[in-house]
Amino acid sequence: MGRLFGTDGVRGIANKDLTNELAMKIGAAAATVLLREAKSAKPTVLIGKDTRASGDMLEAALTAGLCSVGCNVLSVGVVPTPAVAYLVGKYECEAGIMISASHNPCEYNGIKIFQKTGYKLDDAIEDEIEAIVLDDAEPIGYKTGGDVGNRLFSKTAISDYINHVVATTDVRFDGMEIALDCANGSASVCAKEIFTALGAKCIMLSDTPDGTNINLNCGSTHPEELMRFVKSAKLNLGLAFDGDADRMLAVDENGELVDGDKVIAICAKRMKEEGKLNSDTAVVTVMSNLGFFKFCDENDIKCARTAVGDRYVLECMLKEGYNIGGEQSGHVIFLDYATTGDGELSGVQLIKTVVKTGKKLSELASVMSVYPQVLINVKVSPEGKAKYNNDEYIIAATQKAEMELMGDGRVLVRVSGTEPLVRVMLEGRDIEHITKLGNDIAEVVRERLS
Numbered sequence: 001m002g003r004l005f006g007t008d009g010v011r012g013i014a015n016k017d018l019t020n021e022l023a024m025k026i027g028a029a030a031a032t033v034l035l036r037e038a039k040s041a042k043p044t045v046l047i048g049k050d051t052r053a054s055g056d057m058l059e060a061a062l063t064a065g066l067c068s069v070g071c072n073v074l075s076v077g078v079v080p081t082p083a084v085a086y087l088v089g090k091y092e093c094e095a096g097i098m099i100s101a102s103h104n105p106c107e108y109n110g111i112k113i114f115q116k117t118g119y120k121l122d123d124a125i126e127d128e129i130e131a132i133v134l135d136d137a138e139p140i141g142y143k144t145g146g147d148v149g150n151r152l153f154s155k156t157a158i159s160d161y162i163n164h165v166v167a168t169t170d171v172r173f174d175g176m177e178i179a180l181d182c183a184n185g186s187a188s189v190c191a192k193e194i195f196t197a198l199g200a201k202c203i204m205l206s207d208t209p210d211g212t213n214i215n216l217n218c219g220s221t222h223p224e225e226l227m228r229f230v231k232s233a234k235l236n237l238g239l240a241f242d243g244d245a246d247r248m249l250a251v252d253e254n255g256e257l258v259d260g261d262k263v264i265a266i267c268a269k270r271m272k273e274e275g276k277l278n279s280d281t282a283v284v285t286v287m288s289n290l291g292f293f294k295f296c297d298e299n300d301i302k303c304a305r306t307a308v309g310d311r312y313v314l315e316c317m318l319k320e321g322y323n324i325g326g327e328q329s330g331h332v333i334f335l336d337y338a339t340t341g342d343g344e345l346s347g348v349q350l351i352k353t354v355v356k357t358g359k360k361l362s363e364l365a366s367v368m369s370v371y372p373q374v375l376i377n378v379k380v381s382p383e384g385k386a387k388y389n390n391d392e393y394i395i396a397a398t399q400k401a402e403m404e405l406m407g408d409g410r411v412l413v414r415v416s417g418t419e420p421l422v423r424v425m426l427e428g429r430d431i432e433h434i435t436k437l438g439n440d441i442a443e444v445v446r447e448r449l450s
Helices: 020-034 055-068 081-090 123-135 157-166 191-197 224-232 260-273 290-298 310-320 343-357 361-365 382-390 392-405 431-449
Strands: 010-013 044-049 072-078 095-099 108-115 151-153 177-181 201-205 237-241 248-251 281-285 302-306 324-326 332-334 373-379 409-415 421-428
Touching: 020 055, 020 095, 020 108, 020 123, 044 055, 044 081, 055 072, 055 095, 055 108, 072 081, 072 157, 081 095, 081 108, 081 157, 081 343, 157 191, 157 343, 177 191, 177 224, 191 201, 191 343, 201 224, 224 237, 224 248, 237 343, 248 260, 248 343, 260 281, 260 290, 260 324, 260 332, 260 343, 260 361, 281 310, 290 302, 302 310, 310 324, 310 332, 332 343, 343 361, 373 431, 382 409, 382 431, 392 409, 392 421, 392 431, 409 431, 421 431
Parallel strands: 044 072, 044 095, 072 151, 177 201, 177 237, 281 302, 281 324
Antiparallel strands: 010 108, 095 108, 237 248, 324 332, 373 421, 409 421
16 A cells, blocks of 8 residues: 555545645656557546546546646546446557545545556556655656647447446346445446346436435445335345445345345355356455355355455456455456456346346355454544554454454454554454454554554
8 A cells, every 4th residue: 555545546535635736646647657658649548437526626637637748538427437447448548547435425535547458556556656746756748739638528438338237147137126226326327227228127226416425324335225125115136336336235135235245155156056167266355254264165165365455356366367256345356247346247247146046135145154243443543554553552452352262253453445444353253252352452543543
């Protein structure tokens, strides 16, 4: 994690941490690094955004930065993050940028950059961009006259993305009645069209964005209303997306949550049975529930574990040739179809499994038991966040909890890559016991790092 880029791009409160000046310089610096070997005199960079009020402002700043160094900008408007990753390749752009803070509240925004391959930037490229933005490591070649870039607009971006996601299933969803919670974000522009095109009857929730209500008591971070609605309306299932639709959590017909671990388990099992699970392996992070690892053991599926962050999951998948992986949060990568996590594509693959097996989602989800888990987010200062790794008191408190669990559970304490938080996570058989242990560690973190 660098000085500017976190685990998922640059992120902060728009117009405070993430200013227009910073966005403009990031645009110019990113172009300087990414387009060194571009063959076109005016290479094109694609820009998309979610529904936040600050999206237009930051798009204008990024566009100014890119055009100032001679890049054309292709604006695709409000789209999911995975649409940017897909369309970069389809439209043969040199890079893609998504303006979004994902699951964060509306006052936050962020900048995610994709290479022309559709993959997010690796650490080395991010370091180069950071050095130009923060240290003026090399001069930016600003253009004048007719050499400055132009802004272009796409009218086909959404329909092209919808067609791509629909094409990832070989079965139709006729007879399925589902609810879609769009988090008042990017999914609002395409989720209904995707699942309706496949034959499902869709009931929409939180699909009326106003610039400020993104992720507000809705979507994958707040699925409670969807859980109540699916059960009361007697629907087959529900899908909840986050603000930029790269995550998805599901709800079964009984109103029970089906998280990312279970989505991966359900789809990996079907893929293995069809002979389509590469190396019979699924990739997850160390934050996945202990129940997932037990599921893998019981179903002869190998499990590769990575550090927290979808970028590390993807790195492992690409290196080893695996084709499914993701996070408990609902960020799932189906590498046969996409270069990044895609909430709507994940929903299609999940319902595809429901239809192919003829089973209810609750029955499919029962393949994995979930260990009780406690997650405590402790707000810390920037200075405290930087000191976390070397604090002997936090290390001692963590080791004490691990000793008490005696191998019948686990403790994971980590710094958030996107927020000023330290996350304290414990799993075990006794919820009261792990809650007490978690609170003990959180109190030490609070005292030492706030």
